[in-house]
Amino acid sequence: MTTNNFADTTIWEGKALFNGWRATGGGVHQVLEPATGEALHTIAIANPQDIAEAALLAKKAQPRWAATPFEERAAILRRAADILRANAETIKPRFVRETGSVPPKVDFELGLAEGMLREAAAMLTQPHGLLLPSTMQRMSIGRRIPHGVVGVIAPFNAPMALSTRAVAPALAVGNTVVLKPDPQTSYAGGYAVAAALLEAGLPQDCLFILPGGVDAGEALVTDPNVAMISFTGSTQAGRRVGELASRHLKKVTLELGGKNSMIVFDDADLDIAASNVAWGSYLHQGQICMTTGRVLVQKSIAEEFIKRLADKAEHLPVGNPATGQVALGPVINQKQLQRIDGIVKDTVAAGASLRAGGKYENLFYRPTVLTDVKPGMRSFDEEVFGPVTSVVTFENEDEAIALNNATEYGLSCGILTKSLERAMYVAHRVNTGKVHINDQTVGDEPWIPFGGSGASGNGGRHGGPANWEEFTQWQWITIQDKANAYPF
Template sequence: MNIEVHTKAAAWHERIYVGGSWEAGAGGVVDVREPATGDAIATVGMAGPADVDVAVAAAVKAQVAWAETPATERARVLRTAGTLLEERKEEFIEWLVRESGSTRFKAGFEVASLAELYEAAALPTQPEGMVLPSGSAVRMSFARRVPVGVVGVITPWNFPLAMALRAAAPALALGNAVVLKPDPKTPVSGGMLLVGLFEEAGLPPGLFSVLPGGGDVGEALVGHPDVGMISFTGSTAVGRAIGRTAGGMLKKVSLELGGNNALIVLEDADLDKASAAGAFGSFFHQGQVCIASGRHFVHRKIADQYIERLAARANNIVVGDPFRQDVGIGPIISAPQLAKIDRLVQESVGAGASLAAGGTHDGPFYRPTVLAGVTSGMSAFTNEIFGPVAPVTVFDDEDEAVALANDTEYGLSAAVISRSPMRALAVGRRLKSGMVHINDQTAIYEVHAPFGGVKSSGNGARHGSLTNHEEYTVLQWVTINDEPPAYPF
């Protein structure tokens, strides 16, 4: 069945999923458009603030029993959902390709996020507390982790499936309910398809709602008094606003925000391998990745050779419609985003940078671009471009490279390439970044590893199975006496 026919027959056609049922959204409907063609490929419901109230009320009610559900049963539900996603991966891949402009390679990588479900399934049966020493010989004292309650999850369009699962899966596994607000550009792969997985896996109604919507829905979710935690992935500007609201309400908040990530290439690097890493880091998924290699810092001795190799790789990449062609780079998600990319490139060229490759576009398809001669005052240096652009800045020594790399408000990911791993590690230790990769590029993600940024890239929160137990629970201190002790009052 082709995607258009399947869409009109789907339960989510012109609906949202709220409180355990498919309903018309208070925000009407929206056409989901294929970035490569501009064609409408789905019509989904749009939520309004009133739908947030309904979803949260259902979540509060359902979460109490879910938290008391045996850990082995919660684990079973998550494992089953993972198995179902694996069985249906081709459907998810097709939606990611058409809805988000992913290449099949990128979509396959993202569907591998099904591992989030398996990792989450291991959480419920992990130790959830510790026995503490007590000041009384007849008092037992221990600390245990209990669910936050209702977790609001707000996700972006670039990795809609992975970003939804990395928060929703562990939150559910640990006994929480989840209200998910996917970006309205990618509501199907970012949420609607997950409903079927969780329903068939046996997740009780009310624990998971999907509310595509605009800023008003996000504001209602963040500001709702019965939502105990917000997990947000998106822009720094929106993240700051969420942080102000959540902080004022004393909520837990996990903010994974923008990045302008540094790739440092030392003079002893293997140029072929370094340029390959740099090309992937900047051009993967059209550069629409928060951990993309946004700034290349290259030692002066090898800069010309590096730029030549990087430009050759950029020129050899096939750009086009990923659903109908075998391509390395697909479309930019929207016309405003494409205009922003081109503006930053042209401003930088006007300020003295030179185009070693790219700098043009055909419709929504922006050519992989290499900018040489970029300096710290240029638009391509100071801004997160979020497009397939590799700005190259030259340095003369390690101190200058570190200073340039740290000359940004962001601190998400960084990488250093050298034939001497320990030398590269010494440089990496000086970088103000939440993640540092030696002899690799910056766009690396593994579901079990702690993932997050510092400075304007986030509040230090960490996604990943090593830290999820702490993220989606709170510590509760419990003491037990055989009987109430005697007190002097």
């Protein structure tokens, strides 16, 4: 089932998926490989007029797509998953180069996207509603129906997974979709999955892939033909999206940033703890919303733990993931690199100690360990979105809980301890959407409700049963044998 659509870049080079692969009104954008700075490929950029045209076309196509028998919609999604798997080795090299991801991270993301397509297909043989009681002699039904057109805005860091987790279920239940991927990662974040869906038989007017800037994003959020917005990105941008969507009375789901803690108790195995923290902190250069940004370590073991973590950080290989066996690749761009370095420098200036890293060459930032970090310092309070972790000590469970909750974010938490009683005590009191006992903070599966609260999101979820809540709405239908007269 391999296809030339993935190997032949001329099909989409300089274009967007816009009722077929074609040019847009916003010109073209040259995508640079973060590891080398070399030109990788070009994509088309959408302007607000392109967004408006796509939304109108998607709205016209939506009733036909929703009326397509559910078995056919499910079959298209399953075939797309098969095509994605069959072409994974063709997709992978460009994915690595475009995103700066190490190959194992790309393998995981390809598998996750495949699973999301299959999980979306499986939705369609689940119950689509409820039989409800009624005070009258009639049948009362609550059924789930599509919104219409779903606008999806996806980020650069896990582009394929974070676009597919919205696109697949939205299509499955009968919506059409306009996706705006980040222009830096539009191949991994939209084009590759779109090629699989088109090859699988998805009508080309049911999915539009339109990379663009802030103007295109705001046009998508405010367009009258778009009924729902699914946004994944920074908290700052998410606040703006939520404001605009609410002003236009649209359903909006926001998956935003995180300031996630790993809590290491005094009975934890220190080598295992250092391994968990390093993985959670440095995977994909820390450019993951679930990254371990803070390590809360019980004071009695802190110094021994810090030595192990700092040693691990100093010896992790950093370099071009397309040409060498490395643990970390480049961060996405110069702006992000300068922000990371600024947070580290400001935190050290405020009294923290630099135990590893804090250096960079080109876009390669070394894995960094900061200690003596306290609330009020930038690396404690802010999401760094880079390979930087801050070590904070605590005396007891309640202090660890208070430190974990001393943030506006509420996404993920890891707890390392041999005592499940202690772990459950903490798990029930931390303000996070996910808690991993005896595991690190980064994890996702296609069938779990993924999300956070506070500055990490508006309580919306992607995955599993949550997809029905996000990508459909309730319709109430009553049925009775004949109409009755009323007093008027």
